[in-house]
Amino acid sequence: MDTFSWEDELFAKISHQIDRFGWSVVYVGGGGCSVPGCAGDHESDLVGVGLPPYGYTVGLPLHFDHAELVLVGLDRDATLRILNLIGSAIANGARLAPGDPLDVDGMSLKVGRCAVSRVRNGLVAVSMDYHDAIKHPSVPNPLQIIWSDADGRSPGDPRFDRQAQPLLARPAARDRAASRQRPRTC
Numbered sequence: 001m002d003t004f005s006w007e008d009e010l011f012a013k014i015s016h017q018i019d020r021f022g023w024s025v026v027y028v029g030g031g032g033c034s035v036p037g038c039a040g041d042h043e044s045d046l047v048g049v050g051l052p053p054y055g056y057t058v059g060l061p062l063h064f065d066h067a068e069l070v071l072v073g074l075d076r077d078a079t080l081r082i083l084n085l086i087g088s089a090i091a092n093g094a095r096l097a098p099g100d101p102l103d104v105d106g107m108s109l110k111v112g113r114c115a116v117s118r119v120r121n122g123l124v125a126v127s128m129d130y131h132d133a134i135k136h137p138s139v140p141n142p143l144q145i146i147w148s149d150a151d152g153r154s155p156g157d158p159r160f161d162r163q164a165q166p167l168l169a170r171p172a173a174r175d176r177a178a179s180r181q182r183p184r185t186c
Contacts, residue, residue, distance in 0.1 A: 002125055006095070008173045011130070014026070014058055014126065014130060015130070017059075018058065018063070021044060022059060022060075022063040022087070022091050022137075023057045023058060023059035023060050023090075025056070025080050026058055026127075027053065027079055028056075029053030029054065040144075050166075051072055051166060052163070052164060052165075053075075054072040054079070055079035055080065056069060056142065057087055057097060058124075058126055058127040059088075059127075059130070061127075061139045062090075062134070062136050064091060066090050067096075068124050068127050068141075068143070069083055069143055069144075069145050070114060070123065070124065070142050070143070070144050070145065072144070072166060072168065073147075073164045073165035076148065082104050083145070085105055088167060096111045098111055099112075107148075108147075108148050108152070109145055109147055109148075110145075110154065110165060111143050112143065112146045112169055113141070113143065113144065113169040114142045114143065114168040115168060115169055115170055116141060117171040118171065119142065122144065123168070127139070127142075131167075144167070144168045146165065146167070155167050
């Protein structure tokens, strides 16, 4: 008798949601995973990407030819609500680009870029695995959904807590340090 691993169970759940809605949302960190060992919900998974808890979409490139979305630093419920509302707008024809302002559920947001090195380091690992598994070749670099704090400050403001929401357009500090150590070739 074959049994599913937790990875198979997670993939089946995500595939079902993508088939039904066109996308799924994965939340990384914060605990509370219902599948033992689930890579999508354990604090230890955040070490590899160097971020506070975050969520991202899976499936937007396949169904809507749109980049995945990443939202860092909000709790699970807010993250799911915001990414699903934006996912619905994309399903209805919205196209997002870096610099675009958004007003979602009364929240002032902005669209930003994600550094390629962050994607290589596993930022949207489930999305990459999903698209690889279904042999969907075109997965654009994800976009970050950037939120303002309760005082209306964005991560560009020096008073904003950058630990709560790092901007993903820049490589992580360890990636920058590693690139400085590599010799340049001509």
